[in-house]
Amino acid sequence: MDATRLLPLAGEPPAERSDAARNREALLRAASELIDHCSVESVTMDAVAQRAGVGKGTVFRRFESREGLMAALLDHSETTWQASVISGPPPLGPGAPPLERLLAFGHSRMETTLTHAALIRAAGHAGTRAYAVAAFAAMHVRYLLGQLDVHGDLGYLATALLAPLEIPVLEQQLGQERRSLDEVRAGWDDLVRRVVA
């Protein structure tokens, strides 16, 4: 979890000063450690700043807000997932027939979401719909629907299939509604088949 920056696509704007880069690293590591040692709730901006040995203002300049910091942590930890969708082994990765890929995608997304549940909640608005992985997921589903020769507003259908995989919905189903993960998975599979039919 570190080293070689994965997608340094940003080459145009001012470029980042070396101390700024060092501090960002330190802050992300500090936040990550706080989560490991305690919990997401214990990640206060003051605590992160202190642990990283920088001032509080610095944390806000780097990440805008607590939600922004959480989103940054999420992006980092979900990059591996994204990679396995793009180029991992089938059925999640390329190679399997589109319907199988789509179902595998849903299951995998569900698990990843639940794994990072606390972080996603803490990222609030940024965590639910704004960070990069969400856009990627929509694009991928849209693509698979195209492969399946589905007609209609694929963008909308992709959103509609993704919506029930979001944290508030999943937690409601697994919590209050007392459903098992298997039931939820089966429900989603059924939904997909109806949409694709």
Add this chain to the structure above:
Amino acid sequence: MDATRLLPLAGEPPAERSDAARNREALLRAASELIDHCSVESVTMDAVAQRAGVGKGTVFRRFESREGLMAALLDHSETTWQASVISGPPPLGPGAPPLERLLAFGHSRMETTLTHAALIRAAGHAGTRAYAVAAFAAMHVRYLLGQLDVHGDLGYLATALLAPLEIPVLEQQLGQERRSLDEVRAGWDDLVRRVVA
């Protein structure tokens, strides 16, 4: 917006002391006025307490949290909507064929949600899935799916149809994705027809 309590179902627990009831009224009115005169953001617990002429602690004892207060305001203002689904004129109310009712329900829900968008956001977790209206909506959709002779896990399908009508999704579509309300409506209608088919 006041008087005759709508559903005083609660008759078992301790019952409420008269000063407590009076204060709840005053607090809801104060919050409501603050929203009208300024905005949802201006509804701070201190401001509400001061305007209602009570101490801050009282606000929290009544509503638990700021989100709880927002949810209370929501429940109150969405009660009329709920009534029009149960016993209003068709196609939203009873009388129209089930598919028409279902589509009308979605459109109506979409509009109501957008109308109360700021409040729903402010109610956070409580606003998205916990307050009474959400449970009612799920039940109603489930019922209509039954009428339409849909087979399968109707509870799941209801959730799946409701999920894309939630605020974060709608705002993403109308905002970033630059879709019109009509497109979104059409997308949802298509989704419903596929599920029902």
Add this chain to the structure above:
DNA sequence: AATAGAAACGGACTGCAGTCCGTTTGGACC
């Protein structure tokens, strides 16, 4: 190596949610 100015830094400060606890009050029972 010296210089300048843009960018980054740090930490005191503000505003708000939520808690705590000593005080007051409604109303049930005598």
Add this chain to the structure above:
DNA sequence: GGTCCAAACGGACTGCAGTCCGTTTCTATT
């Protein structure tokens, strides 16, 4: 009307997110 106590009250207090601005540090340029 008087007594009692559970429930309600109020506001000082705590902790955290987010802002502001005077100070320090990079780095491009000469």
